[in-house]
Amino acid sequence: MEKVGFTLIALLCCYSSTVYATKDYTLKYDLTSKTLNVSLGSKLILQHSPSSSMFFVGNGQVNFREFRGNFFINNYVGDKIPATSFTVNSTANSDIISFKTEQSRVKVTLETKDSHPLVVSFVTGPFFNDFWLRVVASPDERVYGLGEQYSYLNLRGRTYPIWTREQGVGRNKSNIVTFFADNLAGGAGGDYHTTYFPQTTFVSSRNLYCHYGGYNYAEVNLQPPNFHEIYVNGPVSSFYFQSKPDLKSLVGLLTHYLGTQPKLPDWVYTGAILGVQGGTEVMLQRYNQAKQNGVPVSGLWIQDWAGVLKTSFGSRLFWNWIWNQTVYPDLDNEIKLLKGNGTRVLGYINPNLNSNGDLYTQAAKGGYLIKKSDGTPYLTDFGEFNCGTVDLTNPNARKWYKEVIQTNMIDLGLSGWMADFGEYVPADGAVFYSNQTGREVHNQWPTLWAEVNRNAIDERNVTGDVVFWMRAGSAGTSKYTTLMWAGDQNVDFSYGDGLPSTIPAALNMGMSGIGITHFDIGGYTTAAQFQKFGQALVRTEELLLRSAEAAIFTPMFRSHEGNQPKANVQFYTNDFIEKSFGRLAQIFVHISNYTKSVVRDNHDLGIPAQRPLFMEFPTDDISKSVSYQYMFGSDLLVAPVIQGNVETMNVYLPPGDWKFIWDKNEYSGHNYYNVTATMGMPPAFYKKTSEYASMFSEIQTKFPPLPLPPATTTSQPITTGSPCTSGSSSSLGGVSISLIVYMYLICVILCFSPLKSFL
Known part of the structure; x- marks a missing residue:
């Protein structure tokens, strides 16, 4: 009789686990044993017991130090307090769980809403500023996504800070380039996790995803064998969970939830977008020469359309987004003539304004810039010139800058542009119109920047004809941007920061819901000042053409001259290279109907253009590796x-x-x-x-390969670093003195000028 009574009590305690028709998750709990499980179908998502808390709260301090877009983060953990007992109040629409901790109670709400079968929200009260959620994992589980991650495809076994910033130079701590960039260039070397586009969204091989709905600083710890731990600093937003039978449909749902990118304009597929600069005469010279050598040209990308600024380190772009008629005379007429011949002209813009420019004066007068506490514009040193940043939390500033894009770029006839930067918003010390802190708005900033650009083209009714591409991003950027690009890779074959890194970057972006990406053909980051030491980091013919080969099988075929154009091999360096480049561009055009169908699938179904093998072959074990x-x-x-x-x-x-x-x-x-x-x-x-x-x-x-001319030889670039998956590393003991001297001098220069400035 005593056993029967105990059984009845246990059943009554679990009665609240009844699944209501409006709930797509399952909650099971036992108040006696203080255990709780939350599942989606057969997949256990959250689990709590006295010995293993589902979440923790605490008090600590996160400190940020910034140097030209490179952020150095120190997360001091003070307390990490587990939950103990709990009570449950179930309704037809939700389950509200009140957890007890040592100092207070934490309210947890489980719901099915916003197209997700499980949404978990927390109210931690004013006592805590740190929060950790543990999601159930299996030891053999693989994890992908977290935005644009360059070093690894399977992210398991590491911790990833979620904070948009410069991607870093080298990005491999065993790499000599990264070593010197870190130690002599203010920490510009980066690491496996540094990226322009982090996102607190991961996709699991268990065919589920977890998305955090806030923009706070976060860390995703994928090292423990039995759980994934998500740390959030500051007020905690909701966590969204979704599960499907296969990864393709799962990622499709994620893409549609965050916002799908539009289909690209048809003209993008008609040839190469050539990165050229130097004025109208040079632009047309490059164009005519390319056409003569069989290069199909869909666009001419002139990033210096607003003029240049001379500094002690060379030419920089003048960040005043007004057509410079001295550098580009008669540009408006040439744009019309080129468009009539099937070639578009594209430009460049970012949300920063040179303090010596007309637009800065207008923005300061209108109160459109981020401010300091004394009400004056917050200026950032970008290397021998200071800039104010348009306050994208200010509706009036957004309207003004949108009209700058419309009047100065779209009305000029530009068919697209690089919408650069978005990572430099300071964590502390700046005042925003919205009264948010820099910590609160920093990760959201790229999405605000994307929205301004998208509104500009939508209101001019040129969406589908004008394309802009971005490097910085966060959750929701895909709703606005037409295209992403992988940022500033080294002009080499290094796995950490060269051509190879563009592949995991694109695949992880696709798994994060951003399915249309591309990269700079030929890379960007160049360091050739000390060629006499024999170790210069410069683009070779081989690197240029190999990256052009890879670009055939992406949505856009676009070249970049790099930060030191004269040091790099360019598509126009000689006729053989240009004809070889043109042949590859012809293949890109040849398969354009297929590429259009792939991009259409991304728009309609949310399936990324570039996909890991296992997305198409989920039962094949080798594909997973x-x-x-x-x-x-x-x-x-x-x-x-x-x-x-x-x-x-x-x-x-x-x-x-x-x-x-x-x-x-x-x-x-x-x-x-x-x-x-x-x-x-x-x-x-x-x-x-x-x-x-x-x-x-x-x-x-x-498209048979071109025969090599008798005098042509293929030079080899330096290869910095080894595959991130190999476990091998470079040893400083084997590095030549000339390389050390060379890298020291390079890094001294980098101390005074951001990499993006060598234009």
Whole structure:
């Protein structure tokens, strides 16, 4: 009889776990044992017991130190207090759980809302400023996303701070470039986690995702074997959980929830967007020469359209976004003539204004700039010139800057632009119109910047014809931006910060709901001042053409001259390089109907253009471990050459029947193959059953590689660092004195000038 009574009591305690029709999650709890489980279907999401708290609260201090977009964060953890007992109040629409801690109570609300089966909200009260949530994990679970992460595809086993900033130089702490950039350039070296676009959203191989709805500073700890821990500093927003049978549909839901990017303009697919600068005459010279050498040109990107500023370190852009008629005379007429010939002209803008410019004067007078506590504009030193930053929390400032874009860029005839920066908002010391602190608005800033650009083109009814691309981002940026780009890679083959890093970056972005991205063909970051030491970081012909090969299988084919154009090999360096570049651009155009379908799928279904192999082949175990190959759409497997001096590639093909674009032979899947990968023949396979098979098969016959001219030799770039997945590292003991001297001098220069300034 005593046992029967105890059983009845236990059943009554669990009675509140009844699942209501309006709830898509399952809550089970036992007040006697003080245990609680929250599940989506068969997947356990949250778990609480006296020995393992579901969450913790505490008090600590997060300190930020900034140097030209590089943030150094010290998170001091004071207390970390677990929850103990709890009570539950269930209704038809929600479950409200009151947890007791040592100092107070924490209210937890479980709901099904906002297109999510489980939304978890916390009210921690005024006693705490630190919060940790633990999400159930399995030891063999793989995790992807967290925005644009360059170093790894599977993020498991590391902690990722969520704070937008410069990506860093080198980004590999075992790398000599990173070492000197860290120690002699104010910490500009970066690390595996530093990125322009962090996002507190991760996708799990358990076919679920977790999205944090706030913009606070956060850290996602993916190291423990049995849980993922999300730390949030400041007021806690809601956590959104979604689960689906497969990753493709799961990511599609995430993309639509955060906001889908529009389809790209058709003109983007008609050729290369050539990064050129130097004035109207130079622009037209580059254009005419490219056309003569068979380069299909869809656009000319002139980032110096507003003029240049001479500094002791060279030419910089003059951040005053008004057409400079001295540098670009007759530009308005040339834009019309070029457009009539099928070529667009594009420009550049960022949310910062040179204090010596007309726009700064207007913005300061109108009260449109971020301010200091004394009410004067908050100025940032960008290297021999100071800038004010438009306060994007001010509706009047947003309206004014939107009209600047419309009048000075769209009405001029520009068909697009790089909407740069967005990472430099200070954590402390600045005053915003919204009365938010810098800590509160910092991560949201890129989304506000994206919205201003998008409103400018929407109101002019040119969405679908004008394209802008961004590097900085946060949750919700995808709702506004038309395109992302991977930022400032080194002009080399380093895994941490060179050409290879663009692949995990694109794949993690896609898993985070941002499916249309691309990168600078040829990279950006160059350091050639001390070539006499024989160790300069400069772009070679090989690096340029290998990156152009990879760009074929992305949504946009756009080049960049780099921060030191004269030091780098350019697409126009000689006729052979330009013809080779043009041939690759022709292949990009040839497959444009397929690329359009891939971009359309991203817009309609939320499926990213560049996808990890396991998204298309979820039951194939080998596909889960492949990081530097990807699917471009559902039919095309791409294995870009991402190292120097490569003639063949060992490529893994998932299950199915495949054809290689360079020999048309059939290959059975679930196997590795050594295939030709000589310059100009990027390894790519298509499904035998693809409706685009005939188009892919024409590549070999229509675009044979160009014969090398007798005098041409392929120089090799320096390779800084090793694959992040290899576990190997560079040793300072083996570095030559000339390299150390060289890097020291480079870093001395970098101490006084941000990398983006070498224009």
